[in-house]
Amino acid sequence: xxxxxxxxxxxxxxxxxxxxxxxxxxxxxxxxxxxxxxxxxxxxxxxxxxxxxxxxxxxxxxxxxxxxxxxxxxxxxxxxxxxxxxxxxxxxxxxxxxxxxxxxxxxxxxxxx
Amino acid sequence: xxxxxxxxxxxxxxxxxxxxxxxxxxxxxxxxxxxxxxxxxxxxxxxxxxxxxxxxxxxxxxxxxxxxxxxxxxxxxxxxxxxxxxxxxxxxxxxxxxxxxxxxxxx
Numbered sequence: 001x002x003x004x005x006x007x008x009x010x011x012x013x014x015x016x017x018x019x020x021x022x023x024x025x026x027x028x029x030x031x032x033x034x035x036x037x038x039x040x041x042x043x044x045x046x047x048x049x050x051x052x053x054x055x056x057x058x059x060x061x062x063x064x065x066x067x068x069x070x071x072x073x074x075x076x077x078x079x080x081x082x083x084x085x086x087x088x089x090x091x092x093x094x095x096x097x098x099x100x101x102x103x104x105x106x107x108x109x110x111x112x113x
Numbered sequence: 114x115x116x117x118x119x120x121x122x123x124x125x126x127x128x129x130x131x132x133x134x135x136x137x138x139x140x141x142x143x144x145x146x147x148x149x150x151x152x153x154x155x156x157x158x159x160x161x162x163x164x165x166x167x168x169x170x171x172x173x174x175x176x177x178x179x180x181x182x183x184x185x186x187x188x189x190x191x192x193x194x195x196x197x198x199x200x201x202x203x204x205x206x207x208x209x210x211x212x213x214x215x216x217x218x219x220x
Contacts, residue, residue, distance in 0.1 A: 035210075039154065043210040059209065090156050101147065102208075104156030 006105035023091030032074040131188040135201030138182040
């Protein structure tokens with residue numbers, strides 16, 4: 001059973017607000033990922049981290065930023081939310097090495113008005 | 114990471130075996146093949162993975178061809194709860210999920 005948590009699960013917010021989506025895992029995994037997914041569409045990797053103080057941008061350009069100060073925590077921040085940011089955001093982690101199985105959180109559904 | 118190709122959609126009768134194919138002709142020798150599924154809009158769920166040998170667990174079986182250019186995920190007795198999008202992924206680290214196969218299990 002994967003222990004990866006995301007909060008909030010749902011968020012409705014006005015344009016221009018700053019938001020932080022939280023992601024935490026208790027498995028001690030080094031690698032963590034953020035994906036963005038619109039309804040019925042494919043997942044797009046927007047950020048990933050291979051360990052503390054390591055962050056990289058994914059394949060899909062995103063205005064969001066991430067930080068990795070602690071192994072278990074990988075928050076995603078939008079400084080100024082816009083309607084175009086409306087989407088589902090999924091966080092995942094993996095143990096690394098040959099065990100690259102990714103374990104996903106339940107996701108955060110974001111609606112920017 | 115290897116590029117994978119999967120059919121867009123498939124139907125399967127409830128209780129029958131669902132065989133989901135995946136082509137990963139560009140996979141390199143040390144890259145595993147992973148399968149995940151996503152039910153509705155939940156986070157994807159890991160199913161199974163393999164390198165060269167066929168694999169089986171409580172959820173499914175994975176058959177990998179000898180040349181490793183393709184694989185088949187087998188759900189031996191599909192149920193309505195197996196209706197989902199199934200993703201085949203070749204490689205590791207920064208992987209691409211693609212569009213997957215939408216499996217519809219029909220009563």
